[in-house]
Amino acid sequence: MADRSDYAMQKDEINVDVGRPRTLTSINLNKNVDAKIQNPLANIPDDVLMRDVEEFAEEKGMVHMVDVLKRGALVARSPSNFETIGCLSREEQDALSYEKAHKWSHPMSLYLTIIICSVGAAVQGWDQTGSNGANLSFPKEFGIGEGENKGHPNRHRDNWLVGLVNAAPYIGSAFIGCWLSDPINHYCGRRGTIFISAIFCLLTPIGGAVTQTWEQLFITRILMGVGMGLKGACVPIFAAENAPTSIRGGLVMTWQMWTAFGIFLGFCANLAVYQVGDIAWRLQIGSAALPAIPLTLGIYFCPESPRWYIKKNLYLKAYRSLQRLRFKDIQAARDLYYIHAQLQVESDIIGKSNYLSRFFELFKIPRVRRATLASWTVMIGQQMCGINIIAFYSSTVFRQTGASEREALIASFGFGLVNFLFAWPAVWTIDTFGRRSLLLLTFPQMAWTLLAAGFSFYIPEGSSARLAVIALFIFLFAAFYSVGEGPVPYVYSAEVFPLSHREVGMGWAVATTLFWASVLSITFPRLLEEFTPTGAFGFYAGLNVTALVLIFHLVPETKQRTLEELDYIFAVPTKLFIKYQHTKVLPWWFKRYVLQRKGVRLEPLYQFAGVEKSAEDKE
Numbered sequence: 001m002a003d004r005s006d007y008a009m010q011k012d013e014i015n016v017d018v019g020r021p022r023t024l025t026s027i028n029l030n031k032n033v034d035a036k037i038q039n040p041l042a043n044i045p046d047d048v049l050m051r052d053v054e055e056f057a058e059e060k061g062m063v064h065m066v067d068v069l070k071r072g073a074l075v076a077r078s079p080s081n082f083e084t085i086g087c088l089s090r091e092e093q094d095a096l097s098y099e100k101a102h103k104w105s106h107p108m109s110l111y112l113t114i115i116i117c118s119v120g121a122a123v124q125g126w127d128q129t130g131s132n133g134a135n136l137s138f139p140k141e142f143g144i145g146e147g148e149n150k151g152h153p154n155r156h157r158d159n160w161l162v163g164l165v166n167a168a169p170y171i172g173s174a175f176i177g178c179w180l181s182d183p184i185n186h187y188c189g190r191r192g193t194i195f196i197s198a199i200f201c202l203l204t205p206i207g208g209a210v211t212q213t214w215e216q217l218f219i220t221r222i223l224m225g226v227g228m229g230l231k232g233a234c235v236p237i238f239a240a241e242n243a244p245t246s247i248r249g250g251l252v253m254t255w256q257m258w259t260a261f262g263i264f265l266g267f268c269a270n271l272a273v274y275q276v277g278d279i280a281w282r283l284q285i286g287s288a289a290l291p292a293i294p295l296t297l298g299i300y301f302c303p304e305s306p307r308w309y310i311k312k313n314l315y316l317k318a319y320r321s322l323q324r325l326r327f328k329d330i331q332a333a334r335d336l337y338y339i340h341a342q343l344q345v346e347s348d349i350i351g352k353s354n355y356l357s358r359f360f361e362l363f364k365i366p367r368v369r370r371a372t373l374a375s376w377t378v379m380i381g382q383q384m385c386g387i388n389i390i391a392f393y394s395s396t397v398f399r400q401t402g403a404s405e406r407e408a409l410i411a412s413f414g415f416g417l418v419n420f421l422f423a424w425p426a427v428w429t430i431d432t433f434g435r436r437s438l439l440l441l442t443f444p445q446m447a448w449t450l451l452a453a454g455f456s457f458y459i460p461e462g463s464s465a466r467l468a469v470i471a472l473f474i475f476l477f478a479a480f481y482s483v484g485e486g487p488v489p490y491v492y493s494a495e496v497f498p499l500s501h502r503e504v505g506m507g508w509a510v511a512t513t514l515f516w517a518s519v520l521s522i523t524f525p526r527l528l529e530e531f532t533p534t535g536a537f538g539f540y541a542g543l544n545v546t547a548l549v550l551i552f553h554l555v556p557e558t559k560q561r562t563l564e565e566l567d568y569i570f571a572v573p574t575k576l577f578i579k580y581q582h583t584k585v586l587p588w589w590f591k592r593y594v595l596q597r598k599g600v601r602l603e604p605l606y607q608f609a610g611v612e613k614s615a616e617d618k619e
Contacts (some may be wrong), residue, residue, distance in 0.1 A: 039076075039077070039079075040341045040342060040344075040345045041073065041076055041077040041338070041341050042077065044077060046074075049070075049073055049074070049077060050070055050073075052073075053066065053069050053070045053073045053337065054066060054070075056069070056337070056340070057069055060313075060315035060316065061315070061316055062315060062316055062319070065319075065333075068329050068330060068333045069333050069336075069337060070087075071085070071087055071088055071092070071330055071333065072330055072331075072332070072333025072334040072335075072336065072337050073333075073334075073337045074087070074088075075088070075096065075330065075334040076334045076335075076337050076338035076341070079334075082096045083097075088330070091328075092328060092330040095327055095328040095330060095331065096330065096331070098327075099244075099327070099331065103244070103246040103247055104247060106244065106325070106326070106327070107324065107325060107326065107327060109302070109303060109324045109325060110242060110243070110244075110251075110324075110325045112298075112301065112302065113238075113239070113242055113302040113303065113325070114239050114242070114243070114251045114252075114254055115254070116294065116295065116298040116299060116301065116302055117194060117235045117238055117239055117255075117295070117299070117302070118235065118239065118254040118255045118257070118258045119258050119291055119294055119295055120194065120197070120198060120201070120231050120235055120258075120291065120292065120295040121231075121232075121235065121254075121255045121256070121258040121259040121262065122258045122259065122261055122262030122265065122291035123201040123205075123227075123228065123231070123262065123288055123289075123291050123292050123295075124228055124231075124232065124259055124262060125258070125259040125260060125261065125262025125263035125264075125265075125266060125391075126262035126263070126265055126266040126269075126287065126288040126290070126291060134280075134281035134284045134285050135162065135166070135393070135395060135396060137278075137280060137281040138165075138214075138217070138281040138285075139158065139161075139162050139214075141278065141281070142213060142214040142217070143214075144157075144158040144161045144162060144214055145158060145162075146158045156526070159525040159526050159529065160522065160525075160526065161214060162525060163521055163522035163523065163524065163525050163526070164218065164522055165214055165217055165218050165221065166392055166521040166522075167517070167518035167519075167521035167522045168217075168218050168219075168221035168222045168224075168225060168518075169221050169222070169224045169225035169228055169514075170225060170228075170514040170515065170517040170518035170521060171222060171225060171515075171518045172221070172222040172223060172224065172225020172226050172228070172229065173225040173226070173228045173229030173232065173510065173511070173514040174225075174229065174511045174512075174514040174515035174517075174518060175511075175515075176222075176225065176226050176229060177197075177225055177226040177227065177228060177229015177230045177231075177232075177233070178229040178230075178232070178233045178507040178508070178510045178511035178514065179229075179507055179511065180226070180229070180230060181193060181229070181230055181233035181234055181503050181504075181506065181507045181510075182355055182358070182503040182504040182507055183355060184196060184230065185234060185308070185503045186355075186503070189304055189305070189308055190234055190237065190238040190241070190304060190305045190308050191238075191299050191300055191302060191304055193230055193234045194230075194231060194234055194235060194238065194295070194299050195296065195299050195300065196227075196230060197227040197228070197229075197230035197231035197234065198227070198231070198292050198295040198296040198299065199227070199296060200223060200224065200226050200227025200228075200230070201224060201227040201228065201231065201288075201289070201292040201295075202289050202292035202293065202296055203289070204220050204221070204223045204224035204227065204289075205220075205224065205285055205286050205287070205288040205289040205292075206286055206289050207220040207223070208220040208221055208224070208285045208286065209282040209283070209285050209286030210282070210286075217285075225514075228514070229507075229510060229511070229514065232490070232510040232514070233503070233506045233507045233509075233510045233511075234503070234506070235255060236252055236255050236490040236491065236493070236494035236506065237305075237494045237502055237503065237506050238305055239251055239252045239254070239255065239494070240252050240491070240494040240495045240563065241305040241306070241307040241308070241563070242303070242305060242306070242321075242325055244326075245560065245561065245562045245563075246431065246560065247431055248431070248491075248495065248563075249430035249431040249435065249487075249491050249559060250426075250427040250428060250430055250431050252490070252491040252494055252495070253423075253426055253427060253430050253487035253488075253490075253491050254427070255487075255490045255491070256423055256426070256482075256486045256487035256490060256491075257420070257423040257424065257426075257427070257487070258291075259486075260416075260419045260420040260423040260482060260486065261420050261423075262288075262291060263391060263416045263419055263420065264413075264416035264417055264419065264420040265291075265416075266284075266287070266288070266416065267409070267412050267413040267415070267416035267417075268413065268416075269283070269284060269287045270284055270395075270409050270412070270413075271409050271410065271413055273287075274405065274406070274409055303320075303321040303324040303325060304317070304321055305321070306318040306319070306321040306322045306325070306335075306336070306339070307339060307499055307563070309321060310336075310339060310340065310343065310499075311499055311500075315336070315340070318336060319332055319333070319336050322335055322336055338562070338564070339562075339563075339564060342562070342564030342565070342567070343499055343564060345567070347500075355504065358500070358501050358504045359504055359508075361501065362501065362504065362505060362508055366571075366573075367498070367567060367570050367571050368497065368498065368501050368505070368570075370570040370571075370572075370574055371496040371497050371498075371505065371566075371570045372497075372505060372508065373554055373574070374492070374496055374554055374555045374556065374570070375489075375492060375493040375496055375497070375505065375506075375508070375509040375512075376508075376509065376512050377547075377550045377551055377554045377555055378435075378439065378485075378488055378489040378492050378493065378551065378555060379489045379493060379509045379510070379512040379513040380512055380513065380516055380547075381439070381443075381485055381489070381547040381550070381551060382485055382489045382513050383513060383516035383517055383519075383520055384516075384540070384543040384544065384546065384547040385443070385446050385481060385485050385540070385543070385544050385547060386446070386450055386477075386537070386540030386541075386543065386544070387477075387478070387481050387485070387486070388517055388520050388521070389520065389524050389536070389540060390415055390474060390477075390478070392520070392521050392524065393524055393525070393528070394408075394411070394412040394415050394474075395408045395409060395412050396408075396525075396528070397474075397528075397533060398411045398412060398467065398470075398471070400457075400528075400533055401457070401461075401466050401467045401470055402461045402462070402466060402467070403467050407467065411467065411471045414471060414475060415471075415474060415475060415478055418475045418478045418479055418482070419478045419481070419482050419486070420482075421482075422478070422479040422482035422483055423482045423483070423486060423487065425483050426438070426482065426483045426484075426486070426487040429483060430487055430488065430491065430559070431559055431560065432559075434557045434558075434559040435488045435491065435492050435555075435557060435558055435559060436551070436555050436556065436557040436558075437557070438483060438484040438488055439484055439485060439488055439548075439551045439555065440548065440551060440552060441484065442480045442481070442483060442484030442485060443484070443485065443544050443545075443547055443548040443551065444544075444545075444548060445476075445480040446477055446480050446481055446484075446485070446541075446544045447541045447542075447544035447545050447548075448541070449473050449474075449476045449477040449480065450473075450477055450537050450538075450540055450541040450544065451537065451538055451541040452473040453470055453473035453474050453477065453537050454533060454534040454535070454536070454537030454538045454541065455534060455538075456469045456470045456473060457470065457532070457533045457534045457537075458534065489509075489513065490510075492555075492558060493505070493506055493509035493510070494506055495558055495563055495566060496558060496566060496570065498567060499563075524536070527539070552581060553577075553578050553581060554574070554578075556569050556570065556572070556577060557569075568606075569606070572605070572606075577605070580605045584602065584603050584605070585602065588600060588601075588602040588603075
């Protein structure tokens with residue numbers, strides 16, 4: 001039980017809008033120099049908290065359920081001490097204990113939501129590999145296939161045009177689709193936005209399969225990009241907002257798993273149809289429509305995001321959604337009131353804004369700016385690491401080893417299989433080791449494997465070992481990517497922005513990665529020609545090192561924190577965060593792993609007040 005006199009000394013009375021608890025404790029979310037992560041309900045006396053809940057229930061039309069809201073608020077105030085709350089029933093205490101001990105046990109509607117949404121990512125993966133296989137034939141049919149003919153006058157033009165056609169979905173995403181996400185989300189909700197994107201992704205591959213010129217193919221792929229941008233900017237947000245904190249990373253990263261699965265299925269389709277004749281490339285491109293079918297049919301079977309309902313002041317509907325996503329009413333009430341309390345504190349620094357002002361606030365409001373910088377870093381890292389030079393052009397790269405078309409497609413199939421299989425461990429490691437830790441571990445591995453693959457092109461072309469060694473290092477590269485930079489960027493970007501800026505922030509993040517994917521797609525054929533495979537792979541190995549440095553300095557850890565608690569993480573000034581990395585983390589790492597001093601302890605950056613620590617923070 002909190003003591004009123006202690007509480008009076010620890011909090012400041014806040015003047016709030018109607019419906020807002022008047023007694024929330026808060027800190028400066030633009031400049032959290034003490035690096036404190038705080039529960040805004042901490043230390044509020046019982047009678048004050050109960051009065052706030054009663055006012056909240058009256059304002060939100062939830063008076064009929066005020067009792068469960070009161071119990072939920074008490075649990076939200078002291079989530080780790082719910083056993084001491086006398087008004088909880090035995091059934092409610094058992095449910096909370098079970099939730100803590102079995103973090104992967106949740107209602108099927110939660111898992112159905114994650115699966116239905118993330119299967120849409122297979123469209124993106126399948127399209128990458130569909131165009132990968134189609135690159136071997138569609139350029140010739142459309143009269144732009146002289147890119148590998150060194151003596152032909154149209155060689156350079158054809159290289160650029162093939163790259164442009166391959167880049168079209170990413171151009172459409174980066175310049176149109178991602179930026180439509182915010183207004184469409186505003187009017188249609190998360191589910192409506194995903195449904196619209198699914199329609200685009202269902203129809204445009206079919207359109208691409210029946211085109212008669214490269215210009216027509218380019219247009220259909222631009223339109224596909226609109227759907228991909230909408231989907232990429234909304235699906236991870238939808239998954240993150242519905243998922244419990246303890247397994248949010250593992251559930252949201254199914255986006256990457258299904259992207260990897262789509263890449264794998266695309267390579268399977270390439271192999272299945274590559275000998276059917278002139279229409280092979282049409283089947284390879286058109287088959288990308290298949291995974292959009294279950295997304296289109298299934299999205300409205302999922303509950304809408306409770307946080308989107310809260311944003312629209314539809315609290316009763318938000319509670320109904322949470323009831324479908326949690327086992328017991330006490331859990332739904334706890335999450336509803338805690339989200340509400342955190343969002344009220346967040347509103348102090350955000351205020352009200354329109355679409356244009358929200359975009360500029362990505363770079364103006366310090367808390368939002370830090371999230372923008374961090375998400376930009378992890379997203380651009382996905383292109384700097386070089387994964388898409390393989391996803392887009394693996395068949396072309398393997399052909400340069402001297403392999404036949406069939407051998408190149410089989411090697412590409414192997415790449416897709418490795419990419420998919422090694423995505424599975426990240427379901428558990430992303431919430432155990434953390435987002436930042438996985439990136440810092442895997443980027444050095446991706447750098448040396450790419451470098452090794454590049455130098456393997458020096459093996460004589462007639463040697464039977466040439467393709468095998470190059471493929472081995474590319475497969476190792478894919479394995480390291482799949483547990484690190486593969487799943488982290490979309491998970492990270494979906495969680496770091498405050499609710500008010502989540503759509504436009506995620507749009508910015510996805511536009512970043514897809515814009516640079518388009519640049520990569522356009523330039524890689526020419527880069528391969530000028531640098532040779534060895535130089536091109538070495539170039540991307542160097543970019544991996546650059547990305548590693550950026551991540552070390554600019555990307556805070558987000559694991560095991562609620563979406564609202566991340567406000568406090570990103571309130572820590574960037575200079576303070578960088579100083580901590582240089583003065584605390586680097587010396588600790590050197591003593592622990594170079595000097596092998598096992599007893600050395602890393603001084604934590606963050607302080608916790610009224611929130612649960614992760615297992616790592618407790619050490």
